[in-house]
Amino acid sequence: AQSVTQPDIHITVSEGASLELRCNYSYGATPYLFWYVQSPGQGLQLLLKYFSGDTLVQGIKGFEAEFKRSQSSFNLRKPSVHWSDAAEYFCAVGPGATDSWGKLQFGAGTQVVVTP
């Protein structure tokens, strides 16, 4: 079974500064990887996903993520954060191409606070 770790529970960043959120996964093969964002009182919204191919993935709201197989990581980045980026961010890993029914495993989340 796959697992996912988000080492940072909480990150504070100034508006306009760059942001990087870490995600490490454990899985025997190439997993499917996702980043979701949860704004207060809302459900989760998909930011981007990686299945195969180009390891640098572009998403919505100016986010990108890079899959690094050697480091088992899928870190999320944004060059310049906006106050509206304050939210909880979840990395999720799925079992990849498989014939069996799989499920997403979510990380514990990273809360991002944006200061003026």
Add this chain to the structure above:
Amino acid sequence: DTAVSQTPKYLVTQMGNDKSIKCEQNLGHDTMYWYKQDSKKFLKIMFSYNNKELIINETVPNRFSPKSPDKAHLNLHINSLELGDSAVYFCASSQGPSGKGNQPQHFGDGTRLSIL
């Protein structure tokens, strides 16, 4: 024209009561899910249905019973509510099971269940 809608949004009730949460998706998806998010924001899958068939049934007390009358609806009934059931419950849907295809999940806004 909400994609995944849950009702009610808030549910406050007493211990021992029985309650239901309803979920509907208008995306034409085949697969629906129930997740529980605890007070630390940890998100854990409870159930998943594909075309009305139960495919994922995690270690959940049998007081929780999902029902899928058709593939656009997945309801969750909870008997004999306990204090530990207090959480946010999210419904989600995807075109196919996340582990069997490259399909991200679309989430509802959640139902905040508080047990007094």
